[in-house]
Amino acid sequence: MNQNWHGALIRHLLLLATACLIVGLITGAYGWSFAVGLGTYLAWTLRQLLRLHAWLSQHSPDTPPPDGYGLWGDVFDSIYQLQRRDQRARGRLQAIIDRVQVSTAALKDAVVMLDTDGNLEWWNRAAETLLGLKTPQDSGHPISNLVRHPRFKEYFAAQNFQEPLEIPSPVNDHLRIQLYLTRYGNNEHLMLVRDVTRIHHLEQMRKDFIANVSHELRTPLTVICGYLETLLDNAEDLNPRWLRALQQMQQQGGRMQALLNDLLLLAKLEATDYPSANAPVAVDLLLLSIKNDAQALSGQRNQRISLEADTGVRLRGSEAELRSAFSNLVFNAVKYTPDQGEIRIRWWGDERGAHLSVQDSGIGIEARHLPRLTERFYRVDSSRASDTGGTGLGLAIVKHVLLRHHGQLDISSVSGKGSTFTCHFEKVQVVRG
Template sequence: MNQDWRGILLRRLLLLLGACLLLGLVTGQYAWALVLGLAGYLYWNLRQLLRLHHWLKNADELPPEGSGVWGEVFDQIYHLQKRNQRARGRLQAVIDRVQESTAALKDGVVMLDRQGNLEWWNRAAGQLLGLKRKQDGGQPITNLVRHPRFKEYFEQDNHREPLELPSPVDDHLRLQLQLTLYGNGEHLMLVRDVTRLHQLEQMRKDFVANVSHELRTPLTVLTGYLETLQDNVDDIQPRWRRALQQMQQQGARMQNLLNDLLLLARLEATDYPADSKPVAVDLLLLSIRGDAQALSADRHRISLEADATVRLKGSESELRSAFSNLVFNAVKYSPEGGEIRIRWWADAEGAHLAVQDSGLGIEARHIPRLTERFYRVDASRSANTGGTGLGLAIVKHVLIHHRGQLQIDSTPGKGSTFTCHFPPAQVVRR
């Protein structure tokens, strides 16, 4: 209706008042005439309101017939209902298409609320995680995926890296879980079956470990005979002395490479260190500093600042491997007369180890790949220093065992700082 309902309402009220005044003029009872007229008008409006209430309770019915303002109200509500129904239909069609497409995915999709309770999941997620539609809805995801690493992963703030775990349904299945925050703190979790990739990676690890182990025996025999020949170098022709010396150097380098490969294979085979106990990091760093000074041969200034009251839960042997790699690298890649600072401290965010050098520095494009196996910023420089290319890979895996992270800051020509960050859960105060 396109009429001006305000004008209609005003005209009707004027007509009602006119009729009441006319009735009062005829009867001589103006007050009673106004009361009866207003009461009748009120009754009619209440009746229309009751009709509206009845219609809204039975929305499938057609709108009641009405005139004037109430007719306009009925028509407007009816058209609004139709628009809402069409909008709901379009939204439901979109939801149905999304559910159908996610149901067809081989990867699992799980929607969680802010507290981590299950809201919805597709068919693949139900199969991979063993979720049951009727009884698991609204349950906390940590009650259904009970692995301790998943609980830590869910409660932490940083979910940039995915988490790999065995499936709760089948230990032979390997799953990759990736959490993403959206909306008002809700979680979206993607679940992928990476069993095949895990098997290939395990085959690679086993191959490297087996080859490294098998090479140790013949290499030990060769280096042993080379040492024997070196001890009797006076009985050997002079032209062979340089060759024996180079063979012995390369044999020692191969021995270091095999040792690093075996250590890396052992680190990859376990999630957490078996001998997790409080480690006196200050004493450990003092020993490493002594070894670094011997390696430096007084060509560098090495300072140590360590908080003796801060200990770290973990494996002393693994921590020694990681920390010594960082310190020895600083010695190897710093020029003569350079300064190396080692600092160990703790604050509200956990414990930290920083190894700062005044070496050549590293370009920014190399930093993301430094912890890859055999990655070399400068192959010739690494060969000269006797590096195996596995040191920072060992550091990364040791930190993973101890729930730590490695931060690398470097400026070409000004040096580098390697900082290990450990969470408060790993810190023990003495």
């Protein structure tokens, strides 16, 4: 097409030059004839440009192009064909968008599109039910102005969307919603919201059941263990054949008491999102106390337990909860590290926050078990847990305590070469000096 245009333009210029030359031969004024001819051609070209501009400014692809001749006729027709082609493509895209919007509007889950700054761009009808969004007045407003829950503001500000967030609905406190956020395009956000009220109620019933049963069992178990202790204190008055049975009963009773205590602690941790206490905790002194307890637990096994703690880094939170989590990690290291083994405890801070690592030279853990270690009652080896007196709840307690203190747990281990448990805390929880 370009070659045809070039050829037509050259032919037009040659015809114009020939006509001007003939007129110049007749009149004898070659300069004026060429000037008049060129001016006439420029005026005609300008008129065609003005016609093109007037047609394009109508912004209606359905309007046919103006009549043209030669080169300009080809230009008008080509532009018109491009417009029609673009119109068909836009029609197909609009049909796809309409189908997506219709199908999305039919979803029971809410779908919300946010721009790079978190402002509302589009949402379906379910978002109006679950989040209370109103069309069109909420368009362009920040999502944090409409979903005002503090946990959502922290979640969105952190920009860490690996795990979903569960909060009460802004419309109804009795509704529980779960939010999934995904980044796409130019750092825009797609938010999916589900109604998980029924699942939340079932989970709450499970928690209440465990907490109530644990509480009800605590009293009779305390009575039984108390009488067993009294009997064993007077073992010389008993028939020797009952001594072993009473000792085993006392041992198993102690394990049951430890299990109930862990269940009650988990129930307490799950009851609220944040610890009641938020005072700075001297972690170095806390770890020193735990290290002394671990040394006593190690007894005659000659394990080398070392502590390296930065005295200038403290942590906001509950000292009792942190003691429970940190002691679980250290005591586990003592239990699963062989005699003459080494355990290293380190507490330090950097620009990312504060960190605690507990490294041992124990038996290690196979990689396939690592993702499930913090699940309740999950045991790598049930027989091993029985030998060491574990309840299967220690790392679950650690996980919940860290979540309440804006922390997370990393586990690295190689079977036969030991394990390292590292707690990472965000900067907001750290107090220096």
